[in-house]
Amino acid sequence: MNNLLQSFIQVTPESDFPIQNLPYGIFSHGADAAPRVGVALGEWVVDLAVLEANGFLEIKAGEYYFNQPTLNKFIETGKANWSKIRAELQDLLSSDNPILRDNQALRGQVFLKQADVVMHLPVHIPGYTDFYSSKEHATNVGCMFRDPKNALLPNWSELPVGYNGRASSVVVSGTDVVRPSGQIKFPDQERPVFSACRKLDFELETGFIIGQPNALGVPVAIENAWDHIFGMVLFNDWSARDLQQWEYVPLGPFNAKTFASSVSPWIVTLEALEPFKTNSPTQEPLPLAYLREDLSSNSYDIHLSAELQAANQDRADVISNTNFKYMYWSMAQQLTHHTIAGCNLQVGDLMGSGTISGPTPDSYGSMLEITWNNTKPLTLSNGEQRSFIQDGDTLIMKGYCQKDGLRIGFGEVTGKVLPAVEFNFSE
Structure with missing residues (x-):
């Protein structure tokens, strides 16, 4: 793991959620918003459903894995895809990648304050x-x-x-x-x-x-x-x-x-x-x-x-x-x-x-x-x-x-x- 990797989003040293972490969760934002997949980065939630809808994080053409109420569909894709998506996210969020960093309109849709969202059970738990x-x-x-x-x-x-x-x-x-x-x-x-x-x-x-x-x-x-x-x-x-x-x-x-x-x-x-x-x-x-x-x-x-x-x-x-x-x-x-x-x-x-x-x-x-x-x-x-x-x-x-x-x-x-x-x- 690259300890020196930095995000263009400021993350304090005492935060649980640097770019090296990116834990997965399910959140909703707003009264009528459907629950969907995000990762935590500092005090923000990164909306993976929005990124997916804009052509990022593709796993299988025509399939949506992050506009989902649980993580199960994404998890089921297997370990290779867990690593692939994690690496793509770290690259997309890194300070030297301008694709998302310099796209202010998309950034406004992708990043939500954790304090403003509701967190849900992250997975459907069969047992x-x-x-x-x-x-x-x-x-x-x-x-x-x-x-x-x-x-x-x-x-x-x-x-x-x-x-x-x-x-x-x-x-x-x-x-x-x-x-x-x-x-x-x-x-x-x-x-x-x-x-x-x-x-x-x-x-x-x-x-x-x-x-x-x-x-x-x-x-x-x-x-x-x-x-x-x-x-x-x-x-x-x-x-x-x-x-x-x-x-x-x-x-x-x-x-x-x-x-x-x-x-x-x-x-x-x-x-x-x-x-x-x-x-x-x-x-x-x-x-x-x-x-x-x-x-x-x-x-x-x-x-x-x-x-x-x-x-x-x-x-x-x-x-x-x-x-x-x-x-x-x-x-x-x-x-x-x-x-x-x-x-x-x-x-x-x-x-x-x-x-x-x-x-x-x-x-x-x-x-x-x-x-x-x-x-x-x-x-x-x-x-x-x-x-x-x-x-x-x-x-x-x-x-x-x-x-x-x-x-x-x-x-x-x-x-x-x-x-x-x-x-x-x-x-």
């Missing part, structure tokens, strides 16, 4: 799977709810543990989240009660988007897995811990996870993340042959943070700083294991990393860990305390890579918690 791949997080949870000496179950170090979630409740950043209700079982009571969730939590995650499908019954080999990934997003897999503790045995999470999962609007491509590849942690025991890969360059150095802003606060408090590089199981290993029994992944499928926690308390990726299940309440800058998330609280997650003067960011994913729906049940 959603969430993993449990942070060793630090799994160990912390195991210590809280099981024997600390046997915090990890025997299968955890042998395979990327995961579950199939609900694609229908994945929402784009900025969507409010209604507090869920369900069954809660208290230790001193014989039967559960129906109640609004009392232990609402966030999970600081990333996700990756499937860009190339596989046929039913044909697993993806580990050496080919990276070719099936289009890009990455920030991901908040909201969790109702009290509902989860009662329902998850024996089949895993259900209503505790189905009510909402929030994704960032911009998908950062693997090409943009290439300079930030790093080592994964050592895996012991050595995985079975189908999961073995070179650990020296199969992860990314992505700084991640979570912030909480109470309803009456002027600013948010940073409550977690962690890094994607702590993940024990890689995205390629997750994808390969997902298909090993013959599952057919589809373009647009979303794969969540699972909560990403680091080795120290300030790097824990959930309230469950930060407050150690309500035993160590968190004090906010305004003096309020939190054990879990309250109504009116807003969660903000951010992520970026930085190296040698280059910053590639994801923007943010936010969500505000609204009160639970009131139910009146007649006995």
Whole structure:
């Protein structure tokens, strides 16, 4: 990647979106405008539908890939076209290319302020799977709810543990989240009660988007897995811990996870993340042959943070700083294991990393860990305390890579918690 490449559009050094990034998203502008494809450049959205209509970014004659309400049609064209369009955009937007730079009329149509557009879910998501791949997080949870000496179950170090979630409740950043209700079982009571969730939590995650499908019954080999990934997003897999503790045995999470999962609007491509590849942690025991890969360059150095802003606060408090590089199981290993029994992944499928926690308390990726299940309440800058998330609280997650003067960011994913729906049940 050319760190010296400059755009004719001014981009500040602290921006997540230099010309070396160009993440894809879906936006609309104006009351009646249809959603369409854009990329982020500094504080601007570059309207790819307008460029396409003016003869740029051609993939197949007579076909339109960017005047679309999702990215799926473009993603389906394949990896070669992902690279082709990215290269053409970088050339078109570069400071030494006069074609767009000097065409003021076209520039006025192509560039829209991010502050003036509405962002939408970037892809149609046929299926959603969430993993449990942070060793630090799994160990912390195991210590809280099981024997600390046997915090990890025997299968955890042998395979990327995961579950199939609900694609229908994945929402784009900025969507409010209604507090869920369900069954809660208290230790001193014989039967559960129906109640609004009392232990609402966030999970600081990333996700990756499937860009190339596989046929039913044909697993993806580990050496080919990276070719099936289009890009990455920030991901908040909201969790109702009290509902989860009662329902998850024996089949895993259900209503505790189905009510909402929030994704960032911009998908950062693997090409943009290439300079930030790093080592994964050592895996012991050595995985079975189908999961073995070179650990020296199969992860990314992505700084991640979570912030909480109470309803009456002027600013948010940073409550977690962690890094994607702590993940024990890689995205390629997750994808390969997902298909090993013959599952057919589809373009647009979303794969969540699972909560990403680091080795120290300030790097824990959930309230469950930060407050150690309500035993160590968190004090906010305004003096309020939190054990879990309250109504009116807003969660903000951010992520970026930085190296040698280059910053590639994801923007943010936010969500505000609204009160639970009131139910009146007649006995």
